[in-house]
Amino acid sequence: MASGWFYLSCLALGSLGSMCVLFTTYWMQYWRGGFAWNGSIHMFNWHPVLMVAGMVVLYGAASLVYRLPQSWVGPKLPWKFLHAALHLMAFILTVVGLVAVFNFHNSQKIANLYSLHSWLGITTVFLFASQWFLGFTVFLLPWASLWLRSLLKPIHVFFGASILSLSLASVISGINEKLFFSLKNATKPYSSLPSEAVFANITGMLVVAFGLLVLYILLASSWKRPEPGVLTDRQPLLHNGE
Amino acid sequence: MASGWFYLSCLALGSLGSMCVLFTTYWMQYWRGGFAWNGSIHMFNWHPVLMVAGMVVLYGAASLVYRLPQSWVGPKLPWKFLHAALHLMAFILTVVGLVAVFNFHNSQKIANLYSLHSWLGITTVFLFASQWFLGFTVFLLPWASLWLRSLLKPIHVFFGASILSLSLASVISGINEKLFFSLKNATKPYSSLPSEAVFANITGMLVVAFGLLVLYILLASSWKRPEPGVLTDRQPLLHNGE
Numbered sequence: 337m338a339s340g341w342f343y344l345s346c347l348a349l350g351s352l353g354s355m356c357v358l359f360t361t362y363w364m365q366y367w368r369g370g371f372a373w374n375g376s377i378h379m380f381n382w383h384p385v386l387m388v389a390g391m392v393v394l395y396g397a398a399s400l401v402y403r404l405p406q407s408w409v410g411p412k413l414p415w416k417f418l419h420a421a422l423h424l425m426a427f428i429l430t431v432v433g434l435v436a437v438f439n440f441h442n443s444q445k446i447a448n449l450y451s452l453h454s455w456l457g458i459t460t461v462f463l464f465a466s467q468w469f470l471g472f473t474v475f476l477l478p479w480a481s482l483w484l485r486s487l488l489k490p491i492h493v494f495f496g497a498s499i500l501s502l503s504l505a506s507v508i509s510g511i512n513e514k515l516f517f518s519l520k521n522a523t524k525p526y527s528s529l530p531s532e533a534v535f536a537n538i539t540g541m542l543v544v545a546f547g548l549l550v551l552y553i554l555l556a557s558s559w560k561r562p563e564p565g566v567l568t569d570r571q572p573l574l575h576n577g578e
Numbered sequence: 579m580a581s582g583w584f585y586l587s588c589l590a591l592g593s594l595g596s597m598c599v600l601f602t603t604y605w606m607q608y609w610r611g612g613f614a615w616n617g618s619i620h621m622f623n624w625h626p627v628l629m630v631a632g633m634v635v636l637y638g639a640a641s642l643v644y645r646l647p648q649s650w651v652g653p654k655l656p657w658k659f660l661h662a663a664l665h666l667m668a669f670i671l672t673v674v675g676l677v678a679v680f681n682f683h684n685s686q687k688i689a690n691l692y693s694l695h696s697w698l699g700i701t702t703v704f705l706f707a708s709q710w711f712l713g714f715t716v717f718l719l720p721w722a723s724l725w726l727r728s729l730l731k732p733i734h735v736f737f738g739a740s741i742l743s744l745s746l747a748s749v750i751s752g753i754n755e756k757l758f759f760s761l762k763n764a765t766k767p768y769s770s771l772p773s774e775a776v777f778a779n780i781t782g783m784l785v786v787a788f789g790l791l792v793l794y795i796l797l798a799s800s801w802k803r804p805e806p807g808v809l810t811d812r813q814p815l816l817h818n819g820e
Contacts, residue, residue, distance in 0.1 A: 452753050508748075513755070516693075528689070544744065551743075
C-alpha cells in the first residue's frame with residue numbers, strides 16, 4: 337500500500353492547500369483593501385478566496401476520501417456521506433463566491449458573464465452542481481441498481497477529475513485577469529512585476545501544484561480503494577455490493 | 579472493445595481539433611489583421627494559433643496513439659516512433675509559437691514572462707520538453723531495464739495528462755488576456771460582447787471540450803492497450819516485454 341508515501345503526500349497536500357487559501361486571502365487583504373459584504377470592490381475580494389477554497393482546496397480534499405486506507409475496510413456508507421458532505425460544503429463556498437462577484441458587478445453596473453474566465457467558470461460550477469446531484473441520487477440514495485451504479489461510476493470519476501482541471505483553468509485565468517485589472521494604471525504596472533504581481537503569480541502556481549497533487553493521488557492505482565471482493569475478509573459489513 | 583464508440587470519439591476528436599485550429603486562425607486573420615514574421619503584432623498572431631495547434635491539438639492526438647486498436651497487436655516499436663515523432667512535431671510548433679511572442683515582445687520593448695499566463699505556459703513547455711526527453715531516453719532507446727521502464731511508466735502517463743491540463747489552463751488564460759488587451763479601448767469593449775469576443779470565447783470553450791475528450795479517451799480503461807501477456811497469442815513480435 338506504500339501508506340508512508342500516501343500520508344507524506346497528504347501532508348504535502350494539506351500544506352499546499354492551506355497555503356493556497358492563506359496566500360489568496362493575504363493578497364486580497366494586504367494589496368486589495370480587505371473584505372466587506374456591501375457591493376463594493378471589497379465584496380469582490382471574497383470571490384477569489386471562496387473559489388480557491390471551495391472549487392479547488394475543499395473540492396480536492398473531498399475527492400480523496402476513498403483514498404484513505406481507513407475507508408477501505410468496513411461499510412462504505414459513512415465514507416460516502418463524508419464525500420458528499422465535504423463536496424456540498426465546497427459547493428456552498430462556491431455559490432457564496434459567485435454571489436460576491438455578481439453582487440459587486442450589479443452594484444457597480446458592470447456586465448456579468450462576458451469574459452472567457454466567466455464562461456468557463458460558470459460551466460465548471462454547472463458541471464459541479466450536476467455531478468453532485470447525480471452522485472447524490474445514484475450513489476447515496478438506495479434506489480439505484482448495481483448495474484446503473486457500475487455504468488455511471490467511471491463517468492462520475494472522470495468528471496470528478498475533469499471539474500478539478502477546469503477549476504484550475506478558471507482560477508488561473510481569474511488571477512491573471514484580476515492582476516491586469518488592478519495593476520494597469522499604477523506607477524508599477526503588472527509588466528514591471530511589482531511585489532503584488534509576484535505574490536499573486538506564485539499563488540496561482542501553488543493552486544496548480546495543489547491540483548496536480550490531488551490528481552496524482554486520485555489516479556495512482558495503488559492508493560485506490562480495492563473493488564468489492566478483493567478485501568472481502570476485511571469487509572464484513574458490505575451492503576448492496578458496496 | 580466497443581471499437582464503434584472509440585472511432586466515433588475519434589471522429590468527434592478530429593472535428594473538434596480541426597475547429598480549434600481553424601477558429602483560432604480565423605480569429606487572428608479576420609479580427610486581428612492576419613499573419614507576418616516581422617516583429618509586429620501580426621507576428622504575435624502566430625502565437626495563439628501555434629500553441630493551440632501544438633500544445634493542445636497535435637499533443638492530444640499524439641497522446642492517443644496507443645489507444646488505436648491497430649497498435650495492440652504486433653510490435654510496439656513503430657507505434658513508439660509515431661508517438662515520439664508526433665510529440666516532437668507538437669513541440670516544434672510550440673517552440674515556433676514561443677519564438678513568435680518573444681520576438682514580438684522584444685521588437686516592441688514589451689516585457690517578457692511577467693503574467694501568470696506566461697509563468698504557467700513556460701512551466702508547461704518546460705515540463706513537455708522534460709517529458710519528451712525522458713520518454714525518448716527511457717522508452718525509445720534500448721538501454722533502460724524493464725524495471726526502470728515499469729517504474730517510470732505511470733509517471734510518464736500521469737505527466738502526459740497533466741501537461742495537457744496545464745496547456746488548457748494556459749490557453750484559456752491566454753485567450754482571456756488577449757481579449758482584454760485587444761478590446762479595452764474600442765467603442766465595443768469586451769464587456770459588451772462584440773462578435774470577436776463571442777467567437778474567441780467559443781474558441782476557448784472548444785479547446786476545453788477537445789482537451790476533455792482527449793483525457794476521456796486516455797483514461798477510459800476499455801480503450802487502453804492490454805498489458806503484455808494479455809494478448810500474447812496475437813503479439814508474436816514482442817521484444818523486451820514491450
